[in-house]
Amino acid sequence: MSLLSGVGRKLKEDARNAASAPVEVARGIRYTVGGVRRGEIPPSKPLKTVGATLGALLLVAGLMFPIYWILMAALSGSGGSIYSSGGLRLLPDDPSLRPFLWVVGDLVVPAYAVAVNVPLTDLAVVFETPEIVFLDVSDYGVEGASEFKRFFWNSLTVSIPTVAIAMCLIVPASYALSRRKFIFRRKILFTYVLLTQVGGGLGIALLIGLYAVYVQIGLNDSKLALAVYYAATAVPFNTWLLKTYMDGIPVSYEEAAVVDGAPPWRVVTEVIIPLSAAGLATVFIFTFLTGWTEFVVAQTLLSTENYTLPVGLFSLVSEYSIPWARFSAFALTFAAPIVLVYLFAQRYIEGGLSFSGMEG
């Protein structure tokens, strides 16, 4: 579990840095103030620094304003308007978590009756499980909760098969492309590299063909068929990514294993797979997010019953009069876990996820 311990070490390091940052800043300020008092540093210099930093902070705040707005709108019960008769208002006036309760809805495990037939008799023992209520939103005055849970379930049943299928296709291929020499290898690699580039619109342009084929075979509205499609689109980029990662594993490790008498399959399971854990984690996240965040194809192929989360989000915003608080809460509940996973992977899974890997 070198991956986990590495992540743990980095987390600790970051925590220490974050804790010591204010101390460092204070020390820097004290030094500068002392320098100016003694006349060692001209007073214009720190003034310039303060001015430049304030300007930069203003720019960052401006860029992040949409995110701030959506957060605020979700937390304000009254609908989240920053405009009021008193001019701009930057804090919600009536903070409440009710929109989030509306998104989540009731969390109830319904009562089940489990019947077990006693062998060789006509008798049956019936167990009744009690109804477990974790959360009943009507207690908090929320009526008609969103369909978030259904969308969530649909997304899950699309994304999990996507990951399973994609991993089966990607892992052997990237191993072979990284370690073996065979016919057409370079042609295949070149095709994959070509397809990693800006392919976003390609899938949409091809959607007419895909849709026609799916409808005629009767596969539209099938979540599994959608998952296979997502897995297929994830192949070139992720194969290339994992292949590049495996290229970084020294061949001498494998040679050592071979010298010790390991058969080829054991070299793979005991050397390659453990050493490429970070790469595998990255590919896992990427393929999962393919299915989790894709919108156009899901919207075209699936019926209302099977809508995934992105399509559900879109159906909220297309109403003419948007319920801001509920819309924002829904959007945040959808996006926040993804951002956290993304930032975490970005920072802690070393070498797995690089910026250059983002134009997929």
Place this chain on the structure above:
Amino acid sequence: MSTVSRVARRVEEVPFLDRRDASLLFVLPGLFVFSAFMLFPVLYLVGISFTNAEPANLFAGEGALAVLTFGEATFVGLENYVSVLTDPTFWNSFGVTWLIVATSVTLKLILSVGIALVVTGDRVRGKRLMRSLIILPMGLPAIFTITVWRGIFSSAEFGLANQILRSLGMGTVSWLSERWMAFVAYNVTEAWLAYPFMVIITVSALQDVPEELHEAAMVDGAGYVSRFLHVTLPSIKRPVLFASILTAAASFQQFLIPYVFNEGGPARQNELVVVYGYREAFSFAEYGEGAAISIIAVAFIGAFMWLNVKRGKLADGVSDS
């Protein structure tokens, strides 16, 4: 004898193939699935574009074999292409697409080089924290970002843009139902969506500019502007240019922004070419024409991809390993 070596011997019996070519079998499943779901639709799309396909005849056939005969659609030759290329709506869409490529790339370039200069500035403190904050939009799912911006530009009960205009004492704008206002909204959203990527590339290029060059220029008495023009700009030109090609390609095939904002409206005036093909097929049931438009779009996207790989020297990794 193990299965592996049995397979390897079989492979050897095939002419042109070597024993080691058995490894190809690892790659084939992925390649096959990918081709089945990407290559086959391409071929199918080409096929549809030569027929008068529409839902009534395309889905009329019986059984799975009807897929190959395009249902009961009939072959019409190049008719679809002719009607597309003589349709002023298509040329409008094509023009708007290139216009948005030009405007949004300019906007993105100015914005991200500006941001990059700020977050690498000598006098700015807390640069690392700022840098990690401003690339946050990159981790957000595109559909989230775009629906949020749709909310910002919404006219319903005052979206954010109108709220700000109001509080500054200006009148409200119905962003999404006026052609050029919608176009501005597309550009702003597109810029916000793409700036993190450009900033990252520009920042790393800026950090590679040798400090001595700046010092030498300062000794020669160059001011900030002339140092930027004659030292910084030439050094960061190449990576920034490459990033621009990438982001131009992304703008060219932009689908989500126009579709989510107002389906390329008002009155089909802002339909970018990918949206135009999609809507022609799915909203107006003209599969044949939609396919023809998509083929034209795919040709341009393919050219972009080729340009990227060649320009970015991305294929270098292929030949030397």
